Amino acid sequence: MSSWLDYTINGLIVGNVYALVAVGLALIFGVSRLINFAQGSIYLVGAYIGWVAVVQLHTPLPLTIIVVAVAAALVGLIIERFGLRPLQNSVRIAPLLATIGISFVLDQLVMLTFSPNPRALPSQLPDVRFQVGGGTIGPLDLLIAGVGLTSALLLFVFLRYSKLGWAVRAASQDRDAAMQMGVDVNRVNQAVFGIAAALGGVSGLLVGMYYNQIDTAMSLQATLKGVVAEVVGGAGNVPGAVIGSLLLGLVESYGVAVFGTSYRNLFAFLLLVVVLVLRPNGLFASARQAPPEPLTGTFIAPSRPVRIPRWALLAATAVFAVLPFFPVSFYVLQTLINAWLLGMLALSLTLVAGTIGQVSLGHAALLAIGAYTSALLSLTLNVPVGLAIIGGGLMSAALGTALISPSFRLRGHYVSIATLAIGEIVSLVILNWESVTRGPIGISGIPPLSLFGYELISPNSIYGFSFVVMVVLALLQGRLLSSHLGRSFRAIRDDDIAARAYGLSLNRYKSLAFIFGGFAAGVSGGIAAHLYSYINHETFNTQQSILALTVVILGGLGNVVGAIVGAVALVGLPEVFRIAAEYRILIYGIVLLLLVRFRPQGLLGTI
Amino acid sequence: MAEHAPMLTLRGLTRRFGGLTAVDAIDLDLAKGGLVSIIGPNGAGKTTLFNLVTGLDRPDAGTVHFEGQDITGLPPERLAAGGIARTFQLGRVFGNLSVMDNVLIGAHTRLRAVKPAVPVIGPLLELGLALLRPASVRDEEERLREEVKAILARFGERLLPRIDQPAYSLSYANRRRVEIARALALKPRLLLLDEPTAGMNPTETTEMQGLVAELKAEGLTILLIEHKLEMVMRLSDRVIVMDEGRKIAEGPGEQVRGDPKVIEAYLGHGLSGSGEQESAA
Numbered sequence: 001m002s003s004w005l006d007y008t009i010n011g012l013i014v015g016n017v018y019a020l021v022a023v024g025l026a027l028i029f030g031v032s033r034l035i036n037f038a039q040g041s042i043y044l045v046g047a048y049i050g051w052v053a054v055v056q057l058h059t060p061l062p063l064t065i066i067v068v069a070v071a072a073a074l075v076g077l078i079i080e081r082f083g084l085r086p087l088q089n090s091v092r093i094a095p096l097l098a099t100i101g102i103s104f105v106l107d108q109l110v111m112l113t114f115s116p117n118p119r120a121l122p123s124q125l126p127d128v129r130f131q132v133g134g135g136t137i138g139p140l141d142l143l144i145a146g147v148g149l150t151s152a153l154l155l156f157v158f159l160r161y162s163k164l165g166w167a168v169r170a171a172s173q174d175r176d177a178a179m180q181m182g183v184d185v186n187r188v189n190q191a192v193f194g195i196a197a198a199l200g201g202v203s204g205l206l207v208g209m210y211y212n213q214i215d216t217a218m219s220l221q222a223t224l225k226g227v228v229a230e231v232v233g234g235a236g237n238v239p240g241a242v243i244g245s246l247l248l249g250l251v252e253s254y255g256v257a258v259f260g261t262s263y264r265n266l267f268a269f270l271l272l273v274v275v276l277v278l279r280p281n282g283l284f285a286s287a288r289q290a291p292p293e294p295l296t297g298t299f300i301a302p303s304r305p306v307r308i309p310r311w312a313l314l315a316a317t318a319v320f321a322v323l324p325f326f327p328v329s330f331y332v333l334q335t336l337i338n339a340w341l342l343g344m345l346a347l348s349l350t351l352v353a354g355t356i357g358q359v360s361l362g363h364a365a366l367l368a369i370g371a372y373t374s375a376l377l378s379l380t381l382n383v384p385v386g387l388a389i390i391g392g393g394l395m396s397a398a399l400g401t402a403l404i405s406p407s408f409r410l411r412g413h414y415v416s417i418a419t420l421a422i423g424e425i426v427s428l429v430i431l432n433w434e435s436v437t438r439g440p441i442g443i444s445g446i447p448p449l450s451l452f453g454y455e456l457i458s459p460n461s462i463y464g465f466s467f468v469v470m471v472v473l474a475l476l477q478g479r480l481l482s483s484h485l486g487r488s489f490r491a492i493r494d495d496d497i498a499a500r501a502y503g504l505s506l507n508r509y510k511s512l513a514f515i516f517g518g519f520a521a522g523v524s525g526g527i528a529a530h531l532y533s534y535i536n537h538e539t540f541n542t543q544q545s546i547l548a549l550t551v552v553i554l555g556g557l558g559n560v561v562g563a564i565v566g567a568v569a570l571v572g573l574p575e576v577f578r579i580a581a582e583y584r585i586l587i588y589g590i591v592l593l594l595l596v597r598f599r600p601q602g603l604l605g606t607i
Numbered sequence: 608m609a610e611h612a613p614m615l616t617l618r619g620l621t622r623r624f625g626g627l628t629a630v631d632a633i634d635l636d637l638a639k640g641g642l643v644s645i646i647g648p649n650g651a652g653k654t655t656l657f658n659l660v661t662g663l664d665r666p667d668a669g670t671v672h673f674e675g676q677d678i679t680g681l682p683p684e685r686l687a688a689g690g691i692a693r694t695f696q697l698g699r700v701f702g703n704l705s706v707m708d709n710v711l712i713g714a715h716t717r718l719r720a721v722k723p724a725v726p727v728i729g730p731l732l733e734l735g736l737a738l739l740r741p742a743s744v745r746d747e748e749e750r751l752r753e754e755v756k757a758i759l760a761r762f763g764e765r766l767l768p769r770i771d772q773p774a775y776s777l778s779y780a781n782r783r784r785v786e787i788a789r790a791l792a793l794k795p796r797l798l799l800l801d802e803p804t805a806g807m808n809p810t811e812t813t814e815m816q817g818l819v820a821e822l823k824a825e826g827l828t829i830l831l832i833e834h835k836l837e838m839v840m841r842l843s844d845r846v847i848v849m850d851e852g853r854k855i856a857e858g859p860g861e862q863v864r865g866d867p868k869v870i871e872a873y874l875g876h877g878l879s880g881s882g883e884q885e886s887a888a
Contacts, residue, residue, distance in 0.1 A: 300703065302702055302703055302773065302775045302776075304773070476738060479737075479738055479740075480734075480737060480738060483737035483738070483740065484711070484715070484718055484720065484721075484737060484748065485733070485734065485737040487704060487708040487711060487712060488712070488715065490701065490703060490704055490708075491701045491704060491708075491709075491712045493703075494701035494702050494703055494704065495699045495700075495701055495702075497663060497699065498695065498699035498700075498701065499701075499712070500663070500682070500683040500684050500687075501661055501663065501683045501687060501692075501693055501695075502687050502692075502712050502713055502715055502716070502789065502793065503683075503684045503687035503688050503715050503716035503721075503793075504684060504712070504715055505684045508729075508730050508733075511730060512730055512733070512734050515731075515734070516734065606703065607703075
């Protein structure tokens with residue numbers, strides 16, 4: 001079976017590339033207990049710097065590698081110095097959000113500089129294949145293996161024999177003890193980010209050459225793959241990350257061999273979810289670990305929420321309710337409809353991420369489930385649209401909660417990874433389950449909104465419908481928060497161990513939060529499906545998840561009114577200032593970074 | 608004190624972390640209405656023992672019996688519902704919740720809405736009750752709020768004026784008081800106190816000692832970890848001394864205090880901070 005050898009070689013080569021990303025993630029996690037969601041962006045930057053060097057400056061290969069490594073390391077140092085170091089004494093959620101924001105800013109900067117179109121990155125190596133056993137191997141394969149092994153060796157020597165390497169190892173074993181023994185933790189962080197970024201950048205360059213193509217979608221994929229490999233190997237475990245990467249490469253390669261290319265990522269994420277559920281500390285972690293130390297800080301920024309008098313809320317609701325009766329432009333109504341839809345998603349996320357502290361990065365998947373359910377119910381079963389949307393909400397609540405439930409015992413950053421992966425799995429299942437979802441073609445001809453037989457086609461009626469639905473959801477959520485469930489959710493967020501010691505079952509309350517939040521998101525997705533009349537697997541993407549997260553943080557985590565204010569602000573302000581679409585994501589990223597740094601409690605305060 | 612029915616019985620309780628045996632074959636008997644103190648140098652395994660009893664950690668060997676029932680390895684939420692409440696050594700209040708809400712969480716297991724343990728239907732009913740809030744739910748909440756105020760009143764004017772303040776804004780001593788109030792709101796049959804006076808000045812310590820004595824007089828069964836020996840001597844029926852995971856002495860306070868093994872354990876490891884200074888009361 002010569003082809004199996006080929007798939008094995010391919011798996012190991014790809015695994016080698018993942019290892020370069022994963023080792024950096026492991027180093028960073030070891031020292032600062034942070035999963036760096038910007039690692040993929042550095043990889044992207046590395047690939048494009050490599051493109052500039054090869055195609056425009058015509059540098060020879062060794063020089064290209066050095067240029068990319070140095071430039072990427074610089075980016076890493078900048079991220080550490082300006083993005084993360086100021087947050088050292090901040091709340092636990094802050095560095096996580098910061099790396100997400102940095103990742104979006106970097107990706108958008110690359111996209112704006114180089115355009116989103118794919119580019120060819122020639123490999124600079126002769127295109128020959130050598131016969132090895134029954135398979136073939138090319139010079140680029142050897143280069144990648146060589147770079148992988150060399151980096152591993154250099155890293156080993158650095159960690160083992162240099163003074164700074166000792167400091168890195170000491171800091172990752174016990175940061176406080178290391179500090180007391182005079183280790184300069186800032187210098188350790190710098191070293192770690194520099195090394196991680198250099199490895200990540202070179203990895204991007206090699207992958208670009210391997211596939212002879214680079215594009216801006218590489219970034220998120222690389223982060224995901226690196227995180228999968230790192231978590232499989234055990235977060236913070238450097239040799240584990242290498243083995244996890246090779247394993248991931250092989251699993252993907254064999255999976256592709258058996259099922260086809262479009263399943264590649266599905267295998268990666270399933271591997272992640274399986275490992276997270278069965279061995280959340282990674283394959284190589286030592287059995288059971290000591291129960292985690294009590295956390296002294298708080299998860300979200302402590303603040304007193306801004307009190308908005310009831311009459312002001314009523315007045316604002318009334319103004320927006322009667323707005324369509326005044327001569328406002330179609331454009332204004334359209335913008336506000338978008339804001340109400342985003343507001344529903346934000347209500348959902350502010351409950352899940354803010355109130356009960358599960359920072360979901362895959363929230364758009366709930367939109368997708370609601371949208372597909374509602375669309376298919378109304379199209380294939382002729383269910384009235386109003387009922388179909390409720391069906392979408394219920395399906396999102398049930399399916400979303402079921403999908404996320406394996407990760408209920410995870411904490412902190414792991415929840416974000418799991419939700420990100422589950423979001424990707426949902427999108428991949430939609431893409432591949434053609435008999436139900438119509439695969440890549442998407443669903444078209446979705447009937448317009450209607451209620452009791454009357455079609456809602458005029459902008460006024462659509463506006464009214466979405467506004468009323470959002471207000472009802474907001475009122476329900478407010479009622480939920482003022483009940484015993486509200487305080488139970490918040491107790492779990494603030495200290496899950498103390499909460500369990502007082503009889504709060506994490507599974508039960510996380511399920512309830514996801515059921516309630518899933519319904520709101522599903523309804524939002526359902527309405528969107530009937531408004532757009534066409535949806536596919538890319539309609540609800542990670543960008544929307546991140547936008548919702550920015551909205552929620554802008555408004556104040558857990559804050560119902562804040563979620564809506566945040567949605568109006570983030571949808572409305574770019575319209576008011578006529579900011580071109582391609583700059584918006586960049587601005588969302590910058591807003592997120594500024595908020596985390598200067599006003600982590602958001603505009604209206606966390607609750 | 609006469610021995611009553613056993614409330615808590617530990618037999619051979621053991622927990623290892625890698626090569627280190629944090630809790631090594633501990634036996635312990637605590638009678639209903641009794642107060643047993645566990646003392647020992649830092650790192651002796653006292654808090655790990657608490658974690659094993661309250662289900663936050665699982666033993667590698669040995670058993671825990673509570674009111675005659677084997678509760679070894681049960682999850683903490685079950686044990687809380689069964690009437691075991693504890694406080695934490697470093698203070699684990701819910702920082703963003705008000706004092707009132709913190710203490711109400713203590714009463715969580717007593718809420719009628721959380722009682723049905725039927726899967727799926729139980730939680731959905733709970734969600735429904737939270738949203739619809741019929742009169743019975745509102746009355747229950749109102750009663751509990753009054754009860755919380757009564758519990759807080761036991762701490763004099765320390766907590767009542769701060770009832771609506773978020774816990775993160777409280778002083779260290781007040782957070783410990785909130786923890787104890789939260790534990791009392793559970794209406795526990797067994798209370799585990801992990802260094803309730805840590806970080807308190809002599810006046811506050813005396814106050815806390817008075818409260819624990821009151822609770823004991825009311826018949827509450829208490830397991831106490833404490834460094835302040837004077838308090839331990841005054842309150843305990845029996846004292847257990849732990850060192851390096853093992854029980855090195857057990858008996859009435861005065862007897863334990865003079866035990867040469869105990870003196871060696873303390874002096875051999877160096878005196879640990881505030882613990883052993885005895886201020887005459």
